[in-house]
Amino acid sequence: MSLSSIMRLAGATALVGVSAFAVQAQTSGEPIKIGAIVSATGAGAGLGIPERNGMLLAEKTINAKGGINGRPIKLIVEDDASNPDTALSKANDLLFSQKVVALIGPSLTASTVAIGGVTHANKFPQIAFTGIGPAVEKERKCLAHILPPQKLNAQALLEYAKSIKATKIGVLHDAGYGNVVMAEIRLLAESYGVKLVAVEKFEVGATDTTTQAAKVKAAQPDAVFIIATSATPFRNVKQLQMTQPVVAAIGSSSYEYVNAMGPGADNVVIPEFVVGEDPLPHQKAFVDLYKQTYNSTPKNFEAAGWDAVHVMAQAIGKAGPNATPQAICDAMRGPYSGVLANFNFSADDMTGIPLSSFVFSKLVNGKYTRTPFRIAQ
Numbered sequence: 582m583s584l585s586s587i588m589r590l591a592g593a594t595a596l597v598g599v600s601a602f603a604v605q606a607q608t609s610g611e612p613i614k615i616g617a618i619v620s621a622t623g624a625g626a627g628l629g630i631p632e633r634n635g636m637l638l639a640e641k642t643i644n645a646k647g648g649i650n651g652r653p654i655k656l657i658v659e660d661d662a663s664n665p666d667t668a669l670s671k672a673n674d675l676l677f678s679q680k681v682v683a684l685i686g687p688s689l690t691a692s693t694v695a696i697g698g699v700t701h702a703n704k705f706p707q708i709a710f711t712g713i714g715p716a717v718e719k720e721r722k723c724l725a726h727i728l729p730p731q732k733l734n735a736q737a738l739l740e741y742a743k744s745i746k747a748t749k750i751g752v753l754h755d756a757g758y759g760n761v762v763m764a765e766i767r768l769l770a771e772s773y774g775v776k777l778v779a780v781e782k783f784e785v786g787a788t789d790t791t792t793q794a795a796k797v798k799a800a801q802p803d804a805v806f807i808i809a810t811s812a813t814p815f816r817n818v819k820q821l822q823m824t825q826p827v828v829a830a831i832g833s834s835s836y837e838y839v840n841a842m843g844p845g846a847d848n849v850v851i852p853e854f855v856v857g858e859d860p861l862p863h864q865k866a867f868v869d870l871y872k873q874t875y876n877s878t879p880k881n882f883e884a885a886g887w888d889a890v891h892v893m894a895q896a897i898g899k900a901g902p903n904a905t906p907q908a909i910c911d912a913m914r915g916p917y918s919g920v921l922a923n924f925n926f927s928a929d930d931m932t933g934i935p936l937s938s939f940v941f942s943k944l945v946n947g948k949y950t951r952t953p954f955r956i957a958q
Contacts, residue, residue, distance in 0.1 A: 608648040612655035615893060616675030618686035618696070619710070623663025624786035625810055627837035628688040628882050632710050633658055635886025636685065638874055643890065649898045656890070661687055663786070668692035672699055682897065683707070683909055685889045689785075689810070690714050690758045697721045706896065706909040708889045710882070713930050714761035722931075723910040727889045727921065728881070729939075730930040731758075734830050735765035737852035737939045738806050739773040740956050741828050751779040751802030751825075753793055753818070758832050759808035766806070778802050783814070790814045791821070798823050807849075809833055812841035819845035826850065835882050839947060846947055852939040854921050855884045859951045861940075867920045880949075881921060888919035892926070 617636055619629035636656055644653045657679055661668035668687045675681045676699065683706040687693055693709040694717065700707040701721040713719065713730040729737075742750060750770070754763045763780065770777055779800035781793035794817040797805060805823065807814050808830040818827060819842075827849045833839075834851045842849075857878035860868040867887060871879040896912040897904070904912070914927040925933025937958040942949040 608644055608651060608653035610652045612653045613649055613897060614655050614657055614679065614681045615890070615897075616672075616679065616681035616684045617656050617658045618661050618668055618671050618675070618684070618688075618692070619658065620663040620688040620692070621660035625663040625689045627812075627835045627841075628710065628810055628832070629660070629663075630837060631835050631880065631882040632686070632688060632886040632889075634875060635871075635879070635883035635888075636890050637886075638871060638883075639887045639890035639894075642870075643894050649894055650902065652902075654890075654894060656685075657681060661689075661692055663689060663692075665689075665691040665695040669695045669699065672696040676700075676703065676705060682906070683893050685893060686710055690761055693724075694718065697724050700724060704907045704910060706893065706906055706913060708893055708913070710885055710889065711758070712932065714758075718931075719929070723906070723913075724931065725892070725913050725926045726930070726932045727885045727892070727919075727924075728831070728932070729922075729934045730932055731761045732765045732769075732930075733934060733936055733939075734762050734808075734852070735769055736936055737956070738762075738808075738828055738830060739766065739769055739775060740936075740939075741850060741852060741941060741954065742775060742804055742806075743773055744954050745804065745826060747803035747826065748775055749778045749801070749803045750775050750806060751781075751797035751800050751804075752777060752806045752808065753781050753783070753790060753797055753814045754806075754808040755785045755787070755811060756782055757785045758810055759830070762808045762830055783809075785810070787811070787813055789817065791817045794818050794821050794823070804828060806830070807833065810838070812838045812843075812845070815842040815845035815849065817845075819843075819847075828852075831881055835880050836878065839944065846944045849944045850941055850952065851944070851949075852941050853881050854938065854940060855879065855881050856940060856942045856949045856951050858949050863918070864920050884919070884921040888917075888921050888924075892917050892919070892924070 659671040899912040
């Protein structure tokens, strides 16, 4: 049995409240195949696993409601093992061998850039689980992004630093997603009255960042930014007994990472969108369904998986049963009210999330609590 089949079986048996009979009774005809690539293993698994869970829940929910114009959707989910080359190979197989009509994913920035070359050349619809980053992505008009652009992530971090009057900032960031966000922070820092007193980079998947954290500590910053998809730097900051406020980018917000942080998660502030312990009114139905289904609390990446499948299903339905890939691309462009945020996929950043959408939460005893701080519109 293939990995995608195993994952689909696991997701199906985990779901409750949506019977097989209901799906069969309300849908008919050949399934509409949608490919998906996530990092279910490797350094990005803290993103890919919740993204996969959100997607599978969306698939079951959409099919229970009649699918797309009466036809069921079938997600074919592949694991890229957090490797861009593997992601590219999986994308080629999904597009040209398995003949999917659209692609969702991947989880990591480097993999999105790699796959985007293929989907762009073929004018093939894709929704990535990454925010727009490298300049080349602005040319890829069939690629939408379900998470905020890296400039927006940078602004959210700086807005919070401004709110606590932190003017000297130390940064720990990884060489992937963190590198892109850090480039935006450098461009914005002066306008926020911030001085970057120490900026230390580590490799994606690094198991020890003590040396880099010690250099940040020695610079005596007012606050520390951590920009990564990893629990490691949080543990190291705690081990060095750093007392400054720690503000982390959304990439570290999943419970897969938080649980691995241990005591290093205490009092970390994260600009994000979904606080499962205290959801916004428009998020509550999704949070309740997810808890009922998986017996766990969803965060941003579960919501991203859910939204991505719904956005793509809506575009396919709008474009029609015999639509070309370009027609589906065109149908994606426009506003969409999601669980994660209100999107506008016709915006220049191919996401359209406003800065004011961020909520700021603090980790207390391993759980998220919403802070009162919000960015004015």
